[in-house]
Amino acid sequence: MAFDIFISHASEDKEIVARPIASFLDENTELTVWYDEFTLNPGDSLSEKIDYGLANSRYGLVVISPAFMSKNWPKKELRGLNALNVEGQNKLIPVWHNVAKEEVISFSPTIADVYALNTANGVSSVCDEIIKVVVSVETSIDELIDKAQKLLKDGEFELSVMSASKALRQHLEFIALQRLGPKYFRKKGIKRFSLLQLLDALHSKGGIIPKDSESEIDRKKLNSLRNIAVHGSKKKELGFKNSNAFIVQVRIIIRESKI
Known part of the structure; x- marks a missing residue:
């Protein structure tokens, strides 16, 4: 695999959630992180880069938020992220941000059924839990x-x-x-x-x-x-x-x- 973890998020959640998580993992671990600001270069095909990242990542982290659920493209990325789940091993890491369980169930019952981290506990706590899961x-x-x-x-x-x-x-x-x-x-x-x-x-x-x-x-x-x-x-x-x-x-x- 080219990447240890793929981070999917809405642009509205970049400043508060996605960037701090990606930066912490990049600076404090040896994990290879697919994150748009680290991976994309001017002129790159966004869809091709995302498809490659999804297909070549050990784990997929998705920031579930009101902004994410309101977008049209999340379902495509979620399908790709769910494809990481093989042989009964869950490789999807949802991170809930400012959402209630009922909202997630309405958006995706499958995602709602996966154990999730929550930014209500603090981003640093989320990072600690991610490391425990991803670093085998x-x-x-x-x-x-x-x-x-x-x-x-x-x-x-x-x-x-x-x-x-x-x-x-x-x-x-x-x-x-x-x-x-x-x-x-x-x-x-x-x-x-x-x-x-x-x-x-x-x-x-x-x-x-x-x-x-x-x-x-x-x-x-x-x-x-x-x-x-x-x-x-x-x-x-x-x-x-x-x-x-x-x-x-x-x-x-x-x-x-x-x-």
């Missing part, structure tokens, strides 16, 4: 760790550490979002924290793994090995021993840290 943490992390293990066996030590460090970063960003809150990620407009910053931030908030655990991790060594894998080093090359130790420590952190 366990699956993506497991896949990255499996890939790291295979690369290790193939002798691709730097690549194995890079794959494992990506899994670790995804895990740390998720638990940091839970423990520290979205505001932490908006601090000073910082979009991405280094691996060491994330490790240290979580350590300062009660540790990365339980204090009574027999396992210990060296945060600075983890970060150092990750940097060698990514940027290389004239003084040191990664071998099986260090790469394997890195993957083992990543597994310990993922297994024992609590989300």
Whole structure:
């Protein structure tokens, strides 16, 4: 899929709902977002771009509002969004904005039957819930760790550490979002924290793994090995021993840290 999430909305809801959600997801996660202001260029065919976005997105988010329900085109987009629901898996995320359930039922009984988020709880709360749904943490992390293990066996030590460090970063960003809150990620407009910053931030908030655990991790060594894998080093090359130790420590952190 080209996009993780497609955002459908009426232009009247852009300023208050759609843009804040799209901006937050773009700035604070690694999700690829289809949103008109991010995706469309002058001269693009609007219908073609929308059709492509709908066909190539893992999830579809639709802002249901009085303005949205009054438009002629929403039903077409909704048909495309509903097509994302396959094999009993609901990939549609409705966000209700200034609407009552009776109004949604009148507009689309099918949409009204899908569990919805509500801007009455605040846009930041909506963003948090979207992340929980869209970021398939366990699956993506497991896949990255499996890939790291295979690369290790193939002798691709730097690549194995890079794959494992990506899994670790995804895990740390998720638990940091839970423990520290979205505001932490908006601090000073910082979009991405280094691996060491994330490790240290979580350590300062009660540790990365339980204090009574027999396992210990060296945060600075983890970060150092990750940097060698990514940027290389004239003084040191990664071998099986260090790469394997890195993957083992990543597994310990993922297994024992609590989300």
